[in-house]
Amino acid sequence: MSEIAAPVARIYGEPLAELPADLYIPPDALEVMLDAFHGPLDLLLYLIRRQNLDILDIAMAPLTRQYLEYVEAMRSKNLELAAEYLVMAAMLMEIKSRMLLPRPPAVQAEGEDPRAELVRRLLEYEQMKQAAHRLDALPQAGRDVIAISVFIEKAAGERLPDVNLRDLAEAWRGLLHRARLGAHHHITREELSVREHMSRVLRRLQEHRVLEFGELFDPARGVPVLVVTLLALLELARETLVDITQSESYAPIYVRLAHAKPH
Amino acid sequence: MPSPTEAKRILEAALLAASEPLPLTELKRLFDDDPGPDTLRRLLEELRDDWRDRAVELVSLASGWRFQTRPEFEPFIERLRTDRPPRYSRAVMETLAIIAYRQPVTRGDIENLRGVGVSASIIQALEGRGWIDVVGHRDTPGRPALYATTRTFLDDLGLRSLEELPPLDEIAKTVALEAPSAPAPDAQDARPGNA
Amino acid sequence: MPSPTEAKRILEAALLAASEPLPLTELKRLFDDDPGPDTLRRLLEELRDDWRDRAVELVSLASGWRFQTRPEFEPFIERLRTDRPPRYSRAVMETLAIIAYRQPVTRGDIENLRGVGVSASIIQALEGRGWIDVVGHRDTPGRPALYATTRTFLDDLGLRSLEELPPLDEIAKTVALEAPSAPAPDAQDARPGNA
Numbered sequence A: 001m002s003e004i005a006a007p008v009a010r011i012y013g014e015p016l017a018e019l020p021a022d023l024y025i026p027p028d029a030l031e032v033m034l035d036a037f038h039g040p041l042d043l044l045l046y047l048i049r050r051q052n053l054d055i056l057d058i059a060m061a062p063l064t065r066q067y068l069e070y071v072e073a074m075r076s077k078n079l080e081l082a083a084e085y086l087v088m089a090a091m092l093m094e095i096k097s098r099m100l101l102p103r104p105p106a107v108q109a110e111g112e113d114p115r116a117e118l119v120r121r122l123l124e125y126e127q128m129k130q131a132a133h134r135l136d137a138l139p140q141a142g143r144d145v146i147a148i149s150v151f152i153e154k155a156a157g158e159r160l161p162d163v164n165l166r167d168l169a170e171a172w173r174g175l176l177h178r179a180r181l182g183a184h185h186h187i188t189r190e191e192l193s194v195r196e197h198m199s200r201v202l203r204r205l206q207e208h209r210v211l212e213f214g215e216l217f218d219p220a221r222g223v224p225v226l227v228v229t230l231l232a233l234l235e236l237a238r239e240t241l242v243d244i245t246q247s248e249s250y251a252p253i254y255v256r257l258a259h260a261k262p263h
Numbered sequence B, C: 001m002p003s004p005t006e007a008k009r010i011l012e013a014a015l016l017a018a019s020e021p022l023p024l025t026e027l028k029r030l031f032d033d034d035p036g037p038d039t040l041r042r043l044l045e046e047l048r049d050d051w052r053d054r055a056v057e058l059v060s061l062a063s064g065w066r067f068q069t070r071p072e073f074e075p076f077i078e079r080l081r082t083d084r085p086p087r088y089s090r091a092v093m094e095t096l097a098i099i100a101y102r103q104p105v106t107r108g109d110i111e112n113l114r115g116v117g118v119s120a121s122i123i124q125a126l127e128g129r130g131w132i133d134v135v136g137h138r139d140t141p142g143r144p145a146l147y148a149t150t151r152t153f154l155d156d157l158g159l160r161s162l163e164e165l166p167p168l169d170e171i172a173k174t175v176a177l178e179a180p181s182a183p184a185p186d187a188q189d190a191r192p193g194n195a
Helices: A030-036 A040-050 A060-076 A083-100 A116-137 A165-179 A189-208 A223-238 B004-017 B024-030 B037-050 B071-080 B090-102 B107-114 B120-128 B151-156 B168-172 C004-017 C024-030 C037-050 C071-078 C090-102 C107-114 C120-128 C151-156
Strands: A009-011 A014-016 A210-212 A242-246 A253-257 B056-061 B064-069 B132-137 B145-149 C056-061 C064-069 C132-137 C145-149
Touching (some): A040 A083, A060 A083, A116 C107, A165 B107, A165 C120, A189 A242, A189 A253, A189 B090, A223 A242, B004 B037, B004 C056, B024 B064, B064 C004, B071 C004, B107 B145, B120 B132, C004 C037, C024 C064, C090 C107
Antiparallel strands (some): A009 A014, A210 A253, C056 C064, C132 C145
């Protein structure tokens, strides 16, 4: 299935049925582009390396053109483009224009190539990219090697482990890595607050079995808490964890644990 | 099946690295071809003999095999046990994280999220600590208990409310987007036409 | 002082049971009479040789000595594991590399080098793992935190010191560019004799 029907991008307003041969972007890859490239330096390095260009002698015109094509392609897809990409675009165009200008001998004497700063940054970044790669390739405790810690028979005086928020975040990170929960579980602070109140309501119902609707609310704690408590009750009802009953209009509303059915 | 020497080497590494006793049903998974319980047991007994004169021994318990220090060497080891705080296993921490973020949840919910069983001892450890308790039962077959975190949990972690827990989407951003390694060594990734 | 065989037996048990790497200063406490660092080191090296052909090895790390499984045997052990820690995203690893090789650095330094913002969650992931921490503050407006790698980072990557980090690729020290007055249509590789 290599057929491309709709225009894949608009370059300078012109619809583009096919991507230019030297600008290979897999058709469905634009969405992940911002993930694939870690910023403008990364994208530039890719463009330079793909053409086996020498970093130390970058041809500014083709590089700038290709960079802008990528940026334009991303913009045409309405991808949220990080400001860093646009700053780099401006920088590339500035370098290009400075190189086009004839330079008076006095200025040339300073000998500073307008590309020098860009080249320095690219080289430094590439060096760190490679370093990151090599670090990742080292055998890592927990991932590639396991530290041995055998059971100590007759452990004296049990002490309870400490747990802090980092441990908890680390545990969730491990879960994410395995189960790939990332895509589906956006738990916001508001949701968390609702879940906290769900537990609170269940706890109270355990003590009292049945409570009148109003008894679950504490007006003294302010409007936000009232709203969250109501949301928690609705969520509990939706998950069929509680029964909310009213025998007739305007009669008291009762809330009880779902399994504690009256007989 | 590798040679007996190689098989023992693998068994030794797996048992030394394990944090809990390993039963035969687990240990056989170390090998492509199941050696069968008799061969496995014989190899383990040989391994136990190999360790006979060491300060660490291989023992067979109700829940499986494990390496442990010999009781008579405990006084030496005790000299090194300074005040390093003990730590909960990853299984306990993950269970706690799930209960904290997704409460109220059943043990089944936790197992679904972790992709592995949650042993009773994990729940007991957290209940014993007073960090979780049962706040109800889901109205489904078996009426499974619903767990939630307690006030003590918040207090011990220095939180005023669950909203002060680290936000999950921030944590998600730091994990590499790669397919998790397949559980079976030779799992085919030829699932037709689904993402 | 016990016989060398007995001393090695005790060292082995202590190291197998330890939850963290043990330095010589700790290990000497196993014995009533301090055997001295040279004897201790010789015993440890002998012990390491004794384990040469096993799937578990004794290694010397930044914080001391520890037993760990050999990387080649990870494929076997992985079959029993449910608790693999995450593989970090490229953004996290690049940030780690910059901190490791350029320390101490501020978040701003890292952002300059990578050309993109560094989210708080990346820093938190590395801090949470215990691989980096704040070692000071730069005396500039805002007094930004200076990050450096920890001993745990070295231990977890099997290193004894930062000098054992993989060497960086040479980058051209001086960027000696030809200064073309017009943009070259194609890249000429006429760089005068530099690597």
